[in-house]
Amino acid sequence: MAGTLLVFASKQEFNFFFKNISAVVASSTPALIEPSVDAGIAGIGAVDFSANLARFFSQKKYERAFLLGICGAYPNSGLQLGDVVRVDTEVIADMGAQSRDGHFIPWGSLVSKEICYKGASPRDLPLCLAAVPEAAGGTVNCCTGTQYLGNRRESTFQIQVESMEGAAFFAVCKAFGVSGYQFRAVSNMATDRDESNRAGTFLVP
Numbered sequence: 001m002a003g004t005l006l007v008f009a010s011k012q013e014f015n016f017f018f019k020n021i022s023a024v025v026a027s028s029t030p031a032l033i034e035p036s037v038d039a040g041i042a043g044i045g046a047v048d049f050s051a052n053l054a055r056f057f058s059q060k061k062y063e064r065a066f067l068l069g070i071c072g073a074y075p076n077s078g079l080q081l082g083d084v085v086r087v088d089t090e091v092i093a094d095m096g097a098q099s100r101d102g103h104f105i106p107w108g109s110l111v112s113k114e115i116c117y118k119g120a121s122p123r124d125l126p127l128c129l130a131a132v133p134e135a136a137g138g139t140v141n142c143c144t145g146t147q148y149l150g151n152r153r154e155s156t157f158q159i160q161v162e163s164m165e166g167a168a169f170f171a172v173c174k175a176f177g178v179s180g181y182q183f184r185a186v187s188n189m190a191t192d193r194d195e196s197n198r199a200g201t202f203l204v205p
């Protein structure tokens with residue numbers, strides 16, 4: 001019977017919710033946490049995450065999947081540490097080319113089309129989840145560490161948060177016909193990197 005998959009990028013995010021389940025086991029195959037609901041760890045970053053999520057979907061049929069984790073919030077997003085958002089759309093915010101004068105050219109500009117990955121409609125969610133504030137996300141390989149880069153990514157793509165797996169999640173869900181939803185808590189501000197105010201950030205050393 002098709003069920004629900006809760007998927008996490010890191011062992012720390014997984015263990016925050018499931019302290020008594022082996023993260024090593026959940027990284028190999030999703031663990032059954034209640035009837036028709038599994039939870040697994042797909043790995044940090046778009047490459048490992050997409051490969052492992054595709055493996056999970058190949059092993060078992062799921063009707064829906066939820067990506068749960070943390071994110072960085074951009075300076076003008078209005079978000080604060082600890083805020084929870086539902087990320088409905090994703091762009092890849094560091095995919096593109098560099099011009100001769102050093103400027104970043106987004107991939108969408110190079111191919112003359114908007115490239116956006118979308119989750120399933122929140123209308124199909126329970127009211128308590130559909131009511132969570134929505135946000136537009138950017139998937140990055142290199143987390144923001146300066147105010148300049150945070151402002152640039154935010155204004156270029158009109159996004160509020162960044163993570164390392166969101167676009168991959170939506171792309172794999174679409175390929176397998178799985179309804180995908182993404183919920184994240186703000187663990188850090190995507191601006192000048194401040195080691196003293198990380199609020200539990202553990203995605204980067």
